[in-house]
Every structure is written in structure tokens, then in C-alpha cells.
Amino acid sequence: MLAFKQQHFLLLSLLFGCIGLSSQAQTISAKQKATQGDRPNIVVFFVDDLGWQDMSEPFYKIKTAINEKFHTPHLETLAKDAVKFTNAYATPVCTPSRVSFLTGLNAAHHRVTNWTHPKANTTTDSKDELLNPPDWNINGLSPVPNIPHTIYATPFPSILKANGYYTIHIGKAHWGSAGTPGASPLNLGFMINIAGHSAGHPQNYYGEQNYGNLPGKTSYQAVPDLMEYHGTSTFLTEALTEEALKALEEPIRRKEPFFLHFSNYAVHVPIQPAPRFVQKYLDRGVDSTEAAYASLVEGYDKSIGDIVQFLKNKGIYDNTVIIFLSDNGGLSLSPPRSGKPHTQNLPLKAGKGSLYEGGIRIPLLIKPTKGHLASSNSSPVMVEDLFPTILQMAKIKDYQLVQQEPDGKDLTALMNGKSDNNWNSRPLVWHNPNKWTTPDGPGINFFSAIRQGDYKLLYNMKQEKLELYNLQDDIGEQHNLAPTMKGKTKALSKLLSDQLRLWKAQLPTYKSTGQQIRYPDQINSFD
């Protein structure tokens, strides 16, 4: 049965992927050097902690109450030119998603299953009474071999760079811990790094507070670079946008294709009001916390608007691929959010950290270059799919990877209107053998999950229980079908388990015995 599953996944790899593997280093010949004429520019807006509905543009079949709370006009405009993926996913927390993005690997496969600490060799797992997390890759991604507790892999920006792209990272990085090479975006294929380091959120959004760089008060989260804005009224989002616009001048002047990874620190905590936008939400009667959150949201939207306008002014918008996504679901802990905990993403259940839809469902837009346009696609897709998708859109077919075998699939077929059963039946897997926060919440801490078609199975490791939902009928995951649909439950638990075995995914152990917990197909709740 293992062999069958392995074959199944390998077949999917052959169907969807076109990946050359080799342990040799990247090289480039003069003829490979690209110019703006023959390769598209690529801009990725990677927003932090943004919920699936945290924008006025809906990704659900209807505009929800949450959509109505926000004002993101530039995203609405961008969506008109883009393919909207209405069933797109990431992992439940940031670093795993960001490593999947850069490597094409599923988090169960790369083993960076929780967020990485700013400092090397420091776990971020909370203490749990029942389980110990496995020995996961707490130091994140490494482009250099033999760095303890890292996944050694080739990040796609290094492939873009080797193929003539001018590669720029702006904003949050958070791919590796300080003390390891992955802490610096410059080691991950980026020529330019502004404000990215090993921390996952800003200490402070305010220029007046030097983004946290206050002598004697600085934490690991003080935002690096940006010193020219210290002591000014420039909000962090605005400073990053200005830096992006300046950085883009050089590849444009050089007539080189560019990759801009614009990774906003917004809308991660601390939820601080952006003075340019907050008043209108306060005037509407929104409470101060949610008004601040909405102002962070409108700030990222303004970034998008400013950068898109710049591309249009330069006459290169049409030849620029623009991708917009979040790295996990919206935060539903309260505080720091307002309201009842785990209601901030309704109708989705729970939020960041959870394997329920509220924690993993993300907005995803891909604006292709002119003339390759489908308006939307409902196939389930995952953050690691962007690895082969971006390389395909960059027209790079011949590349070498130090050792990884990407799990992500090239989405360009979907963008051209294809959406057959192979795509719809492709299983997606989430694996979180970690304790993200205390106390446990719905779907939060020690969960695995698989989605195939409309069905989604969750494995609650602590309780050794399985839940099954039909997302088509029940996007809120309110009606557990496991007790009634035992065959489907069993089949999905098998599919999930075999995939975890294939990847050698790590499982937690019992504190009391040191024994590993069972795979989902080893528990008998469906017998």
C-alpha cells in the first residue's frame, strides 16, 4: 500500500512538475542572461498574518461581513487583472509557509513545522503536558549543507538570480535563525535585502520609535535598515514601500528582469494604528483594536497600489507577473485581537495556528503577463505550488536543486483555464506536530490534516481523534462526518499516513513513555 501511494504521488509529480535535480551548483552562461524583453518581471506581495477575508475583495462565493469591514481598493483593482484562487492554502504559521514558498516543499517534508526563533537553536514550542514535539528544523532553511536543524535546499530566488533576474527582498524574511546562513536573505538568492532578518514581526511600526531601535529598549524584533526614516513620521509599511520603489529603479535602468519579494511586516502584531488610515474606521464605530488592524490592512493595500502604479508609470505593468498571498490565516487569539476568541475569521473556524480553515486558507491572486488570463480557479492549491509556478512563468526550465524534490505543482495550467479531476483530487497535506501556543485552541497544536476534493480530514494527535468535513457544504467545519462516513475517514487517514511516512514526517512523542504517537491510520476511531 505504501508503494501504491508513493507511486501515486510520484505520478502526480510527473504530471505536474518539471524539476531537474542535481547536487551541482548553479551556473550561468552568457546566453542565459535574460533581459526585460524576453522574461517577465515578478512581484510577490507576501502579506503577514492576513486572514482569508481581511480585504474588501472576496475570495468566497459571497462578500462576507468580514470583507465589508475592510477597505482595499487597490487589491480590488489588481484582482480584475488576476486569476483568483478561491481554494488556496498555506501552513498555519509563518516560517513553514515561507520555507515552502522558497523551496517548493511541503512543511511535513521540510520539517520546519513551527515558526523559527530569532536566535539559533532555540525552540519556539510551548510546553505541553502530554506530548513532546519532535526534533524539527528549529533553525529553518539553509542554503548551506550541514547546518544543524535546518532544511538544506535551493531557494528559487537563487535560480532566478542565476538566470539573470535582479532579485530584491524587502520586509519580513524569517526563513532562518540568527547564527545560521538562512538568517540573511542575501544567502537565499536575493541580491538586495532591505529590512529582512531572522525575526518574524516588527518591534514597532513607527518611525518615531525607530521601528524598535531604541537604545536600551531594543528586542530581537527591532526592524533592521531603514535608518533614514528613524525619528520621522514614516510608518513601517510606507518606509518599505518607498524602499521598494527606489530599489526597482536599478533593474529598470539596467533593463534586467526583476523579482521583487515585497514582504510586508503588516498585518502581524503589534496591532498599531497607521495614522494615515485609522480615523475612518474609528469614525465608523469600530473599536480601537480592530480599527488599528483595519488600518494595517489598508496600509498593505496602499503598498500594492503604489507599486502597481509605479509599474504602470514605467510601462512595465503588462510584462510583470504579480502574485498576492498571505502566509497563514488571520490571527484569532483575543487579545491581541478584539472580540470572542476564534471568531475573527467566521464563517471559517479558528485562525492562525489552527488546521481548521481559519488558520490555513489564504487569499491568492496571480496576475499573469498580458494575454494569459483566466478569472478564477477553485482547485485546492498550496503555497509550495508557487515554486514551480514562478520558475515556469520566468521561463526557466533547466535548473538544478541541491537536493530537494519539490512537492508543489506548476499552477500555470490552471491559470490558462484548465481544472480537471487530477487537480481537484490532488491531496493537500498539513502537518503541525508542534505546540504553537498555550492553551490549545480549536485545531491548534498537534494536528495533521489532509484535503482531497471536497473532503478534509483532521487528526487530533493529543486526543487521537479524527474529524471529517465536507468543505463544499460546510466551510465552517461544524458537522463532523467521521462517525457517519467511516469509509471516507479511513481512506483519507490512510492517504494522510502514507504521505507522512513517505516524507518521513516527524511525529511527537508521549512525555510519559517517550514513544512516538500513532499515525492516523493506526488509531481505531473509524473501526
Next chain:
Amino acid sequence: MLAFKQQHFLLLSLLFGCIGLSSQAQTISAKQKATQGDRPNIVVFFVDDLGWQDMSEPFYKIKTAINEKFHTPHLETLAKDAVKFTNAYATPVCTPSRVSFLTGLNAAHHRVTNWTHPKANTTTDSKDELLNPPDWNINGLSPVPNIPHTIYATPFPSILKANGYYTIHIGKAHWGSAGTPGASPLNLGFMINIAGHSAGHPQNYYGEQNYGNLPGKTSYQAVPDLMEYHGTSTFLTEALTEEALKALEEPIRRKEPFFLHFSNYAVHVPIQPAPRFVQKYLDRGVDSTEAAYASLVEGYDKSIGDIVQFLKNKGIYDNTVIIFLSDNGGLSLSPPRSGKPHTQNLPLKAGKGSLYEGGIRIPLLIKPTKGHLASSNSSPVMVEDLFPTILQMAKIKDYQLVQQEPDGKDLTALMNGKSDNNWNSRPLVWHNPNKWTTPDGPGINFFSAIRQGDYKLLYNMKQEKLELYNLQDDIGEQHNLAPTMKGKTKALSKLLSDQLRLWKAQLPTYKSTGQQIRYPDQINSFD
């Protein structure tokens, strides 16, 4: 008389300079884009606070006791391929020299006459009982107009960049205060900035201490970037060197000429021992402070060796111009140095901060591309001369400056063996209407000076006194000739005063009256 002096300096400008002035922005046409084949690479090793003799390679006519203290074998090797300037100068402190380097302007002219504070709008002058410093450009250099308290000028790296150079800054920047554009090397023509910001020295040289980035203990001087080395045993000098070697890979791969500004934080305070080198000095019986200092010195030498070896390995050493210099004289305050204060640069008088030779005389080597070699030159030259020299060596003749009229002169004629009377009689001017430190020391605080030929005149503003020395006979400035050579003293005071008037150089004012002090030619000590 003013008209004559203006003419005199304009004549020198015409003789030595070839500068196009315009307020228009830099532009580049495709044909201007340079490749490694036709333009040399340029590497500048700008060492901080390094005394004229703080190396085993002598710049004086003999190897001195101080030279004997140090071990810099890589510099000795480099010197064999370079032109050695034995009468080279900078300003007495760092920011003025660094701004002169980037702009070609004398410090009296650009008005950044003291070091700039890490934070905008903050003077660094100490309090003085008699004088108030003038309203100098306390925020440093700005590439953007209308920034208060800055000199608005075109930095030469932006000209190199516009002409196809791949421009890299590594290490100490210190060109402008945080909160102004000059705080970021990316605004000064550098495409890449690693570890440069608005502070003038490192908080800490140790990777184990995160170069100062310790939560709750961070000062303005915590070194930015370099997070991958945090918590490791990588000494700051070594981390910067590794970053330089990595950064150089990209222009080499692209076959583009590069400009590397390698600006070591060493050997500025804090004087912390470099573990790789300190033991040999301790074994020789050197005290722990001076052994630490010598280890910082040997560290910068190792940087030079590593980078030169890299260039040789890549086969591009011959086509690379290498410039080595310091930004002021060696520190002679004690503590933090050992020994009797102001003896650390003997036979030179005083040290950093002073207008005596110990504070302003620097080592300068220029290794040209193969085939343009003189072994040494004794004409008096100044840090601002590197502006036109570098542009000349980069073969860039047609460039535009936003508004400055550089004072520096192209040194390539000297490198080709020329050394006529025009060069030897060119007056060099220093102007320090500031209070660098308390208490006053020899030549430190409120001094101006001029050198022409062998004669040097100093103007002590607080005492309104003039001193005259013949440097050929008396490099230690022990025998004041002003009382006996009144004609020479008067002539040089006139030359100095007229130049200060021409530049509209700023003078301090008396605290008691608010009145500006007199020009040196207005006092009657030579009557």
C-alpha cells in the same frame, strides 16, 4: 587679494580637475554600460582610525618604532604593487574625511567639520567655556536637496553606478545621521549595503555578543545586518570580509566592473582583542590594550590579504585598482589607548582630532591596473583627491554633479611619475571650528591649518595664535618658526584666510559676545 586667491584656486581646478557641473540627474545610455573588459574594478580599503604608522609597512623615510609594533604582511605585499603616497592627509575625524572622499569637497567647504551623531539634529560638539562652534552640517551628507544641516552633493558611487559599475558598500558608513537620506548607503550610489548605517563605530566586535545586538542592551552602535554570524565566534572584521567575498561573486558572474568600498570598523574603539591574532602580541610582552589594538590592526590586514587573494584567484587582480587609506590619524587619547596621552603616533605630534600631523597624516596606497606604476610620491595629497582620481581611473569623464565644485585633484598624473612644482606648492587646508573632546589637547578643538610645500601653519582659534613648522626638518612640529619667520607666517595666514573666505567656511563665535572669531590674517601675532 581675494580675487587673486580665487583665481589661484580656480586655476588649480582647471589644471588638475576635469569636472562637469550640472543640476540634472544622472542618466545612462546603453552604450555607456561598462563591462569588466574595458573598465577596471575598484576596491577601496578604508580603515577607521588607523594611525600613519600602524602597520609594518613604513610611510615615513624610515621604519619607526611604531611600525615595528605591528604585523601587516598583506599590506606589505600590496605596497609592492602600489604607489605609496608619503604625504597623504585626511581630516582629523571620521565623518568629515568620509564626506570629502565621497564628494571631492574639502571639509571647510562641505561644512561637515565634526563627526555626525547617529541620530539627526544632534550636535557632537562638547561644551567649551570660550567658544561656540558654528552652525555646521551636523546631519552630514545628503543626496537629496533641502535636508536641514546637510551638504547636498553627488557622491561618486552614484556616478560609478550610472556608468555600469556594480557598487558595494561593506562596513562602516557614517555619512549621515539617522532620519536623513544620507544614513543609508543605498541612497549614496551603493547598490549593496552590508553593515553600514549612521553610527561611527561598532558597539562590539564579537559575534558571540551579536556585535551589540543584545535585546535590552543595544546602543546606536549595534552593527546592523550580519545576523547569520550572531552567536558565533566570527569576529566583526572576519564577518565583513566574508560578506565582501560573497558580494563580489555577483558582479564577477555578471562580468560587470565593480566598486567595493570595504570600510572596516576596525581599528576604532572599543579596542577589543581579536582572538585570531592577539596572543602573539601578548607573548611579546605588549600590554593587553596595545595587544588588542595590534590584533585589530592585524585583522584589517587579513581582510586585505583575503580579498586580494580572492581577486587573484578570480584572475582579476591586474584589472583591479586597489586603494588603501585611513580616515584620520591614530587615536592618542589614553585611555582608551595605553601609555602617555598623545604619544601614540610619535614622532608625529598628537593623534586623532588634532591638526598636528598625528591627527591628519594617513597612509595612502593606490595600486593601479597593470602597467601604470610609480613606486611612491611625496607630494602633499588629501582625501578629497580620491574623488576625481577614482572617476579618472574608471575612465568616466562626462558626469554631472548636483551642485558641488570639487576641491580634490586627480592624482593619476602623480601615479605616472609626475611631481612638479604645481603639485608641491598646492596648498592643503584643514578646518576644525569644533570641540571634538574635553579637555582640549594639542591641536585638538578649534584649529585651522594650511600646508604649502614644506611649511605648515596652524591657527589656534581659542588663543588666537599662529604656529609655523617646517615639516621637512621637523615632522614632529616641535619648533615653532612663527616668531622668527614672520613673512612666511603672514603669507600662509593670508592664503589660509582667503581660502576660508572663498569657501565661506564657518568660524566659531565667542560665547560672551556672540561675535565671530577673527580670521588668521586678522590677528597681529606676526606684526
